[in-house]
Amino acid sequence: MKHDFEPKIVAFVCTWCTYAGADLAGTSRMQYPANVRVLKFPCTGRIDPVFILKAFQKGADGVLVSGCHPGDCHYMAGNFHARRRFAAFRKLLEFVGVDLARLEFSWVSAAEGGKWVEVVTDLTERIRTMGPLAEFKELETEEHWSGRLETAELKEAYNNI
Amino acid sequence: MSRIGVFICHCGENISRTVDVERVAQVTARLPGVAIALDYKYMCSDPGQNLLKKAVAEHKLDGVVVAACSPRMHEKTFRNAARAAGLNPFLCEMANIREHCSWVHEDREEATAKAIDIVKFTVSRVKKDRALAPITVPITKRALVIGGGIAGIQAALDIADAGHQVVLVEREPSIGGHMAQLSETFPTLDCSQCIMTPKMVDVANHPNIKLYTWSEIEEVSGYIGNFQVTVRRKARSVDEDKCTGCGVCMAKCPQKKIDNAFDRNLGTRPAIYVPFPQAVPNTPVIDRDNCTRFKTGKCGVCEKVCGPGAIDYGQQDQLIVEPVGAIVVASGFDLYNIGPKPADSPYEGYGEFGYGAIPDVIDGLTFERLASASGPTGGKILRPSDGKEPKQVVFIQCVGSRAREKGISYCSKICCMYTAKHTMLYKHKIHDGQAYVFFMDARTPGKNYDEFWRRAVEEEEAVYIRGMVSRLYQKGDKVVVMGSDVLVGVQVEIEADLVVLATAVQARTGADLLAQKLGISYDRYNFYSEAHAKLKPVECATAGIYLAGACQGPKDIPDTVSQASAAAAKVMTLFAKDQLEREPIVARVNERNCAGCLACKKVCPYGAVEEKEIRDRNGNLIKTVAYVNPGVCGGCGTCQATCPSKSVELDGYTDEQIMAMIEAL
Amino acid sequence: MSPNRKFALSYSYYPGCSLHASAKEYDVSTKGVFNALRIGLKEVPDWFCCGATPAHNVDELLSLALCAKNLSLAGKVEGDLAVACAACFSRLKTTQHRLKENDIKRKQVETAIDGPVPLGKKVKHLLEILAKDFGLDKLEGAVQKPLTGLKIACYYGCLLTRPPEVPELDDCEAPTIMENVIKAVGGEPVAWSHRLECCGANFTLSRPGVILKLSNEILASAKDAGADCIMVACPLCHGNLDIRQEEIEQATGRRYGMPVFYITQLVGLACGVSPLRLGLESMIVSPAALLREKNLL
Amino acid sequence: MKNAKMHLSTETMNLGFVKKVEALSGSSVRRCFQCGKCSAGCPMRSFMEHPPNRIVRLLQLGQWERVLAGRSIWYCASCETCSTRCPNKVDLAAIMDALRKLSWDAAGPSKESYVQLANRLFMENIRTYGRQYEMRLAAVFNMKSGQFLKDLMLGPKLITKGKLKMFHAKNQNVGEIERIFSRIEEMRKKGEAP
Numbered sequence A: 001m002k003h004d005f006e007p008k009i010v011a012f013v014c015t016w017c018t019y020a021g022a023d024l025a026g027t028s029r030m031q032y033p034a035n036v037r038v039l040k041f042p043c044t045g046r047i048d049p050v051f052i053l054k055a056f057q058k059g060a061d062g063v064l065v066s067g068c069h070p071g072d073c074h075y076m077a078g079n080f081h082a083r084r085r086f087a088a089f090r091k092l093l094e095f096v097g098v099d100l101a102r103l104e105f106s107w108v109s110a111a112e113g114g115k116w117v118e119v120v121t122d123l124t125e126r127i128r129t130m131g132p133l134a135e136f137k138e139l140e141t142e143e144h145w146s147g148r149l150e151t152a153e154l155k156e157a158y159n160n161i
Numbered sequence B: 001m002s003r004i005g006v007f008i009c010h011c012g013e014n015i016s017r018t019v020d021v022e023r024v025a026q027v028t029a030r031l032p033g034v035a036i037a038l039d040y041k042y043m044c045s046d047p048g049q050n051l052l053k054k055a056v057a058e059h060k061l062d063g064v065v066v067a068a069c070s071p072r073m074h075e076k077t078f079r080n081a082a083r084a085a086g087l088n089p090f091l092c093e094m095a096n097i098r099e100h101c102s103w104v105h106e107d108r109e110e111a112t113a114k115a116i117d118i119v120k121f122t123v124s125r126v127k128k129d130r131a132l133a134p135i136t137v138p139i140t141k142r143a144l145v146i147g148g149g150i151a152g153i154q155a156a157l158d159i160a161d162a163g164h165q166v167v168l169v170e171r172e173p174s175i176g177g178h179m180a181q182l183s184e185t186f187p188t189l190d191c192s193q194c195i196m197t198p199k200m201v202d203v204a205n206h207p208n209i210k211l212y213t214w215s216e217i218e219e220v221s222g223y224i225g226n227f228q229v230t231v232r233r234k235a236r237s238v239d240e241d242k243c244t245g246c247g248v249c250m251a252k253c254p255q256k257k258i259d260n261a262f263d264r265n266l267g268t269r270p271a272i273y274v275p276f277p278q279a280v281p282n283t284p285v286i287d288r289d290n291c292t293r294f295k296t297g298k299c300g301v302c303e304k305v306c307g308p309g310a311i312d313y314g315q316q317d318q319l320i321v322e323p324v325g326a327i328v329v330a331s332g333f334d335l336y337n338i339g340p341k342p343a344d345s346p347y348e349g350y351g352e353f354g355y356g357a358i359p360d361v362i363d364g365l366t367f368e369r370l371a372s373a374s375g376p377t378g379g380k381i382l383r384p385s386d387g388k389e390p391k392q393v394v395f396i397q398c399v400g401s402r403a404r405e406k407g408i409s410y411c412s413k414i415c416c417m418y419t420a421k422h423t424m425l426y427k428h429k430i431h432d433g434q435a436y437v438f439f440m441d442a443r444t445p446g447k448n449y450d451e452f453w454r455r456a457v458e459e460e461e462a463v464y465i466r467g468m469v470s471r472l473y474q475k476g477d478k479v480v481v482m483g484s485d486v487l488v489g490v491q492v493e494i495e496a497d498l499v500v501l502a503t504a505v506q507a508r509t510g511a512d513l514l515a516q517k518l519g520i521s522y523d524r525y526n527f528y529s530e531a532h533a534k535l536k537p538v539e540c541a542t543a544g545i546y547l548a549g550a551c552q553g554p555k556d557i558p559d560t561v562s563q564a565s566a567a568a569a570k571v572m573t574l575f576a577k578d579q580l581e582r583e584p585i586v587a588r589v590n591e592r593n594c595a596g597c598l599a600c601k602k603v604c605p606y607g608a609v610e611e612k613e614i615r616d617r618n619g620n621l622i623k624t625v626a627y628v629n630p631g632v633c634g635g636c637g638t639c640q641a642t643c644p645s646k647s648v649e650l651d652g653y654t655d656e657q658i659m660a661m662i663e664a665l
Numbered sequence C: 001m002s003p004n005r006k007f008a009l010s011y012s013y014y015p016g017c018s019l020h021a022s023a024k025e026y027d028v029s030t031k032g033v034f035n036a037l038r039i040g041l042k043e044v045p046d047w048f049c050c051g052a053t054p055a056h057n058v059d060e061l062l063s064l065a066l067c068a069k070n071l072s073l074a075g076k077v078e079g080d081l082a083v084a085c086a087a088c089f090s091r092l093k094t095t096q097h098r099l100k101e102n103d104i105k106r107k108q109v110e111t112a113i114d115g116p117v118p119l120g121k122k123v124k125h126l127l128e129i130l131a132k133d134f135g136l137d138k139l140e141g142a143v144q145k146p147l148t149g150l151k152i153a154c155y156y157g158c159l160l161t162r163p164p165e166v167p168e169l170d171d172c173e174a175p176t177i178m179e180n181v182i183k184a185v186g187g188e189p190v191a192w193s194h195r196l197e198c199c200g201a202n203f204t205l206s207r208p209g210v211i212l213k214l215s216n217e218i219l220a221s222a223k224d225a226g227a228d229c230i231m232v233a234c235p236l237c238h239g240n241l242d243i244r245q246e247e248i249e250q251a252t253g254r255r256y257g258m259p260v261f262y263i264t265q266l267v268g269l270a271c272g273v274s275p276l277r278l279g280l281e282s283m284i285v286s287p288a289a290l291l292r293e294k295n296l297l
Numbered sequence D: 001m002k003n004a005k006m007h008l009s010t011e012t013m014n015l016g017f018v019k020k021v022e023a024l025s026g027s028s029v030r031r032c033f034q035c036g037k038c039s040a041g042c043p044m045r046s047f048m049e050h051p052p053n054r055i056v057r058l059l060q061l062g063q064w065e066r067v068l069a070g071r072s073i074w075y076c077a078s079c080e081t082c083s084t085r086c087p088n089k090v091d092l093a094a095i096m097d098a099l100r101k102l103s104w105d106a107a108g109p110s111k112e113s114y115v116q117l118a119n120r121l122f123m124e125n126i127r128t129y130g131r132q133y134e135m136r137l138a139a140v141f142n143m144k145s146g147q148f149l150k151d152l153m154l155g156p157k158l159i160t161k162g163k164l165k166m167f168h169a170k171n172q173n174v175g176e177i178e179r180i181f182s183r184i185e186e187m188r189k190k191g192e193a194p
């Protein structure tokens, strides 16, 4: 089925759990929308909120961040720090005017091919109904999202980490 | 301008069925920086790999993208091929267009578009890739074992037998730990001393084992393969080299009435003592707190009677630095105390059992000493208050364990079994006596364990009562036990001569302090945490440190010994190589930018971040920065995402690489 | 209404129903002792019954409301609230404890009594006042006739220390506060096993058989431990151990003849309060012979 | 009934009742692992047909009728021994309170009438007089329970010792008490209080 709007979804995933889960969906020949582009990280702990902003800037309509279930982190606590960081980051995203529904956090383990399919499908559908993210692209020229602590919001977000 | 080669695999038809591989090749060939883009039926086959190698040479490629299956499948294959062609392997990346594309999408057009995107951002990434050299760390092939209980003894012997040097550090004057205190051991009832002492002697005589008793770990630095351990050898006041172990000093010491902790204070010992006759080493130590000479300067008998002149009152603590490559922690456990709650303890005491003030209420370890042939009563079971033979003995299980109101919710795992053992030992020694056991569950899941418990019930006629005890109180010379039998649904009252409590196994007091020195993690009960409950049960998350025995959680001897041997095997695996090679995915600090806030140190799950002082030529401190120890770093990247000034970078996943990918989306 | 200013320590006072009837000697002796120790005491005007066990037994909200109302009446009198009866003490403290923890219940209670609940008003049992506020040292100093040679079984009952988070009076399983008071006034506390067992208080009316069993065990245990007498800090315990003692003796055939004193009676005796102001004559098991034997009368 | 077979199904396990008990008592029922420590120390155990631990067990199984049918809950003395010593912090004394309330509200299928009668009289006494008058309480109880001669021997003794007042004065503030009772009744009618 063709749609008027094919959103671009960027997924930031960890190598050990979600990337492997997506592999499993592949080896099991499950099907899901082709809108998602997967970027691999060692751990969700490595994912800097700045990357998410950057992805939105670069035309992503939705972003998925997915890693190991709490307690299963390959690096023991990386995903725990990630979660705390993202909690602070949500505020920041709201501030710059991105609807939080465009950002999804999930846990997908290496054994959860089916869950990966579900998460990706649901997010794609959701973003499809939301339409393209226009507002934010205008910010593209502004390069101050480089992670420097210049705005009060970023500072606060970082202090909350 | 870079020269990247792109190789697109058909995977037979697995990819080409849904992805138009030729188109992918055409499009990617036009990308800036791409020197060549080819498609091929089976990239992983020999001809496929040769194709890649040839192209690297012919086109002088400085980067390679293989668009094929998941990197989890063949990244190693292609990186090796790149290395063979003279390219740094870390300049070779895979684009996953099979598992993440051709297999999960049906629409050929969409799948092809997606495959192009995937190749595109991977190309951008490779352009920012840096050549990385695998990290090699030299290994000091000596091991440190902390704790000389059965766990430490077993681990030390295994490693030493494999031909490696072992430093065994024991806090007490003798090795042996708790097992040396036991009488007979379940499930076979062999005498603990009989199976233990030969091993202790082996330790003392082993040419590869350096034994430090009466010693503590002072400081640990370094990382896997390269630890520096400072050991404090406490002053023994006896020269170990001169002492012959004749024991004359102990016999003559006038200060004889000191509670013998090894015998759970049931007996006494002199001020110069070995904790028990079979001690290893058999060298006494002067208990300076109780020695008359140290208190008043008056005595000195032992010095006079010692033939070889081994007594040395002036001995000082010594600090010795030992370089080791691996550490086995085997510091064991303590028993929960039912007395009033000390201010620093997280655990409540047992007011309802009289806070330990009723003399004929003892714990299981004290019972072991009573039953031990070498114990204070010579193996006769006599109760502490009046030395009479107890005819009615009540055992109570789960005291402190499984009692969240006291602060502990776990099961101590060994007490069901040792209580069954105690009822048997009791029956064997006092035939006309009766043992009663108050219990909730009999947890006996081990080989021959349930049979053992059933034997206690069926053959040795222990009366098991399914229920707990509300209160104990002294009545005349009896201890009244107010319990209940929940199966019958009535209260049970027994006037006991002796009550034995199966108190919880808890972590060593101060276990957290040792963990902090070692940089290993521990749970909320201070038991040391393994890296993975099922798959890495003897490794710590901190590389190069391994766990053995009850320091990790309650364990009986079979489990302890298995884990000790497993830990030894892990040490030997490490020592099998001369150098430690690992993926160079580690974090590095840009010392110029680093503000020294140490936010990275706070979040690093591996404790890999250290403080480093930057000094000028005159040695003046300029600033403190973070330093990531590459031997320890696990490569998670949490530090980089956390660093407010972006001063720490994870090789292989730099901001530059990732931003390049996002830009290319 | 301020309490008597001439004393360093002074309290508002909630005697509870029993002290105006079956336990009048507790009331009399409390006033006698406090007067002798120069501790101020001012009764809360128009206090109600706290609801005791029957109320919380079947209707927690009512029980909380009654206690809350009493607390708010007590709020009108300055000073921490001194309570003599262990049951009232337990109910008042429980009310504060529960309502502090539970906002929903607190709102319901506030509606029921149509006003705020003074959760901050300190509720103290007489024991606490004597042992902690006044202090054991001063108590020792006030002794004129030490209770030398008097072997006393200190009986706490169930409500003075339990559940531990509510009364916060002493260790709930191994309290020493009563024994400490007795030692301060020169008495000899005996070690015995039933200090904390329940006497069956609540059943005195409906099921006296219960009392016969439970209180008998307490009396027997005290006797076996060599006590001359029992000391209590609760009128309900007293009722069961003293008033029903003869009945218990008849039922079991064992003679106890064990006087049961209130703590204030013994402290009063030691501090030289006239026996006439201690209500000794109201005790059913007469202490006269015992006290004479120990030269205390 | 007591020993009849238990048929367990989601229909026969009244877990709604258990939730009510948990809400009223503020204590978990599930946490109990049936160690029996509560029953071991309960001074009233021998008067009950179900030991306290079994009350909790029956609740875990949603067997509300079996719990309420007996006299066990009415024989609990609220001594708090069980709650104090339970290794799992199950507040059994509070659970007993909750059960009595629920039984009381349901006009109690319980067999224990004397304790209930005494409780009721006690409460009526408070409502009418503001304070307890032991003499009156005893007299009315004996009359209503048909045990006219109960404690006959105690009376004169107490009176001579001045311990029972024959006459009493009403509390000045008794109207306030009545208002508390009626406000609570009103809240309950409106469903604002349990």
Ligand SMILES: Cc1cc2nc3c(=O)[nH]c(=O)nc-3n(C[C@H](O)[C@H](O)[C@H](O)COP(=O)(O)OP(=O)(O)OC[C@H]3O[C@@H](n4cnc5c(N)ncnc54)[C@H](O)[C@@H]3O)c2cc1C
Residues within 6 Å of the ligand: B146, B147, B148, B149, B150, B151, B152, B169, B170, B171, B172, B175, B176, B177, B178, B179, B182, B184, B185, B186, B187, B215, B216, B217, B330, B331, B332, B333, B334, B335, B364, B365, B368, B414, B418, B421, B508, B514, B548, B549, B550, B551, B555, B556, B557, B558, B560
């Ligand atoms: C009453 C009782 C009866 C038991 N009966 C049996 C039985 O019948 N069968 C059975 O299989 N198991 C039995 N066990 C269990 C058995 O005792 C343990 O499994 C075993 O002792 C665990 O050995 P370990 O070496 O891990 O610890 P431990 O025996 O505790 O040894 C630890 C050693 O480390 C030393 N140490 C501690 N901290 C430091 C430090 N910081 N630096 C240096 N040294 C340190 C200690 O001094 C000690 O020597 C029983 C246990 C108890 C309590």
Ligand SMILES: Cc1cc2nc3c(=O)[nH]c(=O)nc-3n(C[C@H](O)[C@H](O)[C@H](O)COP(=O)(O)OP(=O)(O)OC[C@H]3O[C@@H](n4cnc5c(N)ncnc54)[C@H](O)[C@@H]3O)c2cc1C
Residues within 6 Å of the ligand: B534
């Ligand atoms: C229902 C159930 C649930 C469980 N749940 C858990 C759980 O949640 N957590 C947990 O920790 N454990 C659990 N376990 C236990 C767990 O399954 C075992 O501990 C574990 O599988 C044991 O591994 P093994 O390698 O020793 O034996 P196995 O898994 O039995 O492997 C033995 C292998 O050897 C092969 N083999 C046998 N004979 C020969 C031969 N002659 N020659 C060559 N090959 C041979 C077999 O084909 C098999 O592949 C569970 C077990 C069961 C039954």
Ligand code: SF4
Residues within 6 Å of the ligand: B238, B242, B243, B244, B245, B246, B247, B248, B249, B250, B283, B284, B305, B306, B307, B308, B309, B310, B311
């Ligand atoms: S110190 Fe001297 S006397 Fe003592 S055991 Fe050694 S050699 Fe013998």
Ligand code: SF4
Residues within 6 Å of the ligand: B249, B252, B253, B254, B255, B270, B271, B272, B286, B290, B291, B292, B293, B294, B299, B300, B301, B302, B303
């Ligand atoms: S000097 Fe000390 S150890 Fe030596 S004999 Fe005298 S008291 Fe004993």
Ligand code: SF4
Residues within 6 Å of the ligand: B397, B398, B399, B401, B402, B410, B411, B412, B413, B414, B415, B416, B417, B441, B442, B443, B502
């Ligand atoms: S092993 Fe047995 S006695 Fe020990 S805590 Fe577990 S269940 Fe209780």
Ligand code: SF4
Residues within 6 Å of the ligand: B444, B445
């Ligand atoms: S056999 Fe299995 S189910 Fe039974 S007690 Fe043992 S471990 Fe539990």
Ligand code: SF4
Residues within 6 Å of the ligand: B589, B590, B593, B594, B595, B596, B597, B598, B599, B600, B601, B625, B626, B642, B643, B644, B645, B646, B647, B648
């Ligand atoms: S977080 Fe960054 S700035 Fe702070 S210490 Fe670490 S590397 Fe340096």
Ligand code: SF4
Residues within 6 Å of the ligand: B586, B587, B603, B604, B605, B606, B607, B608, B609, B628, B632, B633, B634, B635, B636, B637, B638, B639, B640, B650
């Ligand atoms: S990459 Fe992870 S393990 Fe390495 S230093 Fe940074 S936080 Fe620690």
Ligand code: SF4
Residues within 6 Å of the ligand: D031, D032, D033, D034, D035, D036, D037, D038, D039, D052, D053, D056, D082, D085, D086, D087, D088, D089, D090, D092
């Ligand atoms: S003491 Fe607690 S856990 Fe044990 S049976 Fe009673 S309620 Fe259950």
Ligand code: SF4
Residues within 6 Å of the ligand: D038, D041, D042, D043, D044, D045, D052, D075, D076, D077, D078, D079, D080, D081, D082, D083, D092, D093, D096
């Ligand atoms: S509160 Fe009730 S159930 Fe609990 S021990 Fe006391 S009488 Fe028994």
